Amino acid sequence: MATDSSGRTATGAESVGETTAGAAPAPSISFVIPAYNEEAFIGRTLQAIHEAARALGESYEIVVANDNSSDRTAEIAEQAGARVVTANHRQIAATRNSGARAARGRFIFFVDSDTLPNPRTVGAALKAMREGAAGGGGATWFERGEKVPLYARVGHAGLLVGAILTGFTGGPFMFCTREAFDATGGFPEKMFWGEETPFAQALKREGKFVVPWTPVRMSGRRYRKSMERNAFVMDPVMKSPGKLFTDRSVVQSAWYDPDRTDTNTVPTSLRDRFSHVVWLLVILCIYVGLVWSFIPWTIPPWPGVLGVVRDVVTIFLAHLGLVLLPIAAGLITNVLRQKKPTNLLRSTLLIAAHLWIGGLSLKTVIETYGRLWGWLAGA
Numbered sequence: 109m110a111t112d113s114s115g116r117t118a119t120g121a122e123s124v125g126e127t128t129a130g131a132a133p134a135p136s137i138s139f140v141i142p143a144y145n146e147e148a149f150i151g152r153t154l155q156a157i158h159e160a161a162r163a164l165g166e167s168y169e170i171v172v173a174n175d176n177s178s179d180r181t182a183e184i185a186e187q188a189g190a191r192v193v194t195a196n197h198r199q200i201a202a203t204r205n206s207g208a209r210a211a212r213g214r215f216i217f218f219v220d221s222d223t224l225p226n227p228r229t230v231g232a233a234l235k236a237m238r239e240g241a242a243g244g245g246g247a248t249w250f251e252r253g254e255k256v257p258l259y260a261r262v263g264h265a266g267l268l269v270g271a272i273l274t275g276f277t278g279g280p281f282m283f284c285t286r287e288a289f290d291a292t293g294g295f296p297e298k299m300f301w302g303e304e305t306p307f308a309q310a311l312k313r314e315g316k317f318v319v320p321w322t323p324v325r326m327s328g329r330r331y332r333k334s335m336e337r338n339a340f341v342m343d344p345v346m347k348s349p350g351k352l353f354t355d356r357s358v359v360q361s362a363w364y365d366p367d368r369t370d371t372n373t374v375p376t377s378l379r380d381r382f383s384h385v386v387w388l389l390v391i392l393c394i395y396v397g398l399v400w401s402f403i404p405w406t407i408p409p410w411p412g413v414l415g416v417v418r419d420v421v422t423i424f425l426a427h428l429g430l431v432l433l434p435i436a437a438g439l440i441t442n443v444l445r446q447k448k449p450t451n452l453l454r455s456t457l458l459i460a461a462h463l464w465i466g467g468l469s470l471k472t473v474i475e476t477y478g479r480l481w482g483w484l485a486g487a
Contacts, residue, residue, distance in 0.1 A: 137161060137168040137234070138213030139225075141190070142203040146221035147179040149327060154188040156224040163227040164234070173207030175200075201295035201303040208289055216289055218304075220280035222327035224251060232320035233283045242315030243284025245277040245308060246324040255374050256328035259388035264331075266391070271319050274458070276312070278304030281324040288314045316450070332374055433466035 139157050143150055154170060161168040170190035174182045175197055182192045195206035208216050215237055219225055229246050236244060247268045250256060271277035282304055284292075292310035295303045311317050374380075440459060 133167075134212040134214070135167040135169045136213055137166050137215050137217060137230075138208075138211030139168060139170045139217045139219055140204060140207035140211055141170065141172045141185075141219050141221055142175060142195075142200050142207060143172050143177060143181050143185070143221045144175040144198070144203075145177045145179045146181045147177075147184055149222040150181055151184050151188065153219060153221055153223060154185065154190060156226070157219065158189070160225045160227045160230045164231050166234070169211065169213060171207045171211050173203045173210070175203040197297075199297065199300060201299055202297045204303075205294040205297065208294060211286075214286050216284055216286060218282045220326065222329060223248070223280040224325040225281065226322065226324065228322040229281070229320045229324050232322065233318070236316070236318040236320075237283070237285050240316060241285075241318050242288040243282065243308075243311040244316075244318035244320070245271070245279055245283070245304070246281035247271040247277060247319055247321070248279055248281060248326050249323040250328045251325040254328040256331045257374050257384040257387075259384050259391055260328060260331035262388060263391045268323060272321060275319050276308060276317060277319050278302075278308050280326050282308070284311055433463070433470070 139161075141150065141153065150172070157168075157170055170185075170188075172182070172185040172190045172192045173195040174185070174192050175195045185192050191210075193207060193210045195203045197203050197206065204218055208218070215234060217225070217230065217233070225246075233244060233246070249264070249268055250261070267277075271279075288311055291314050292307065295307045297303075299306070308317060374384075
């Protein structure tokens, strides 16, 4: 059984919620790790958690929700001082909830098996929750030495900056108070992926949601799998778009494949390289489109064929901005559920930004189509 630097216990095999005489008092923090065949990664995650909690001088426990693993996940976890609870769900949301319900701490940290918490992020999260925050999430970046495709670094950089600027994120590192978890009911168990986003939205309705500035390191294995082999292959999505998040086959190879081994190498087949280039172009178009929507009409018209090329590119990029209009419509329903004035203000400003950029994109599309029509009519 592991102890922190103050001699306090990182609990091992004691029963859930025990109150018998002589039992250790409930720890301040519970780290909950959902795990399925994670023997290759979970050891480093457990070590990082121990180091972070000991550096902060906090009492803590580690609860590993073992979701029917067939490898040495449970053995490694127990040897590292974690308490292992059985969760035969084969569904990550339900597994996270099982771990949280078995936890005894006042503050709950949800940590994926390939994610490495650090003292600064954990400390900032604890400070925020002790000051009244309901919970939050950590911005993430890749562990040093991780080999991932270029599109993954470019795309994830946007997610990292977006999480810090908007104060909202999901992902492999989240935290909340016990009261907030109980009030929200935990992660939605009908979802096989993306479940942390509605959970984060539910936490925001309970109180302040914070994103510490220091990123949490994670592995890049989910990006090393070809996007075509993953759930993001469009076949099941096109057949049944309503099941994008609720059908496990959509993310089977990315999240639920029994083979969790990873060689930290980027796939190099022609098919994989083509997939990576396509995703890089899509991500760059989104980034450029957001910037371009502010400025295209301020640039003097270009003559002849160059002007037509610029207009075609402008239309393509501005169409990406149009996606923000239906997103804004969806966000309006979230505003109506906000209880706190600060959350209401933030959501309103977010909707206004979506409508503004989407409106500018629409204006750009109309004007550019008009110029193209004029060019074709005069050709």
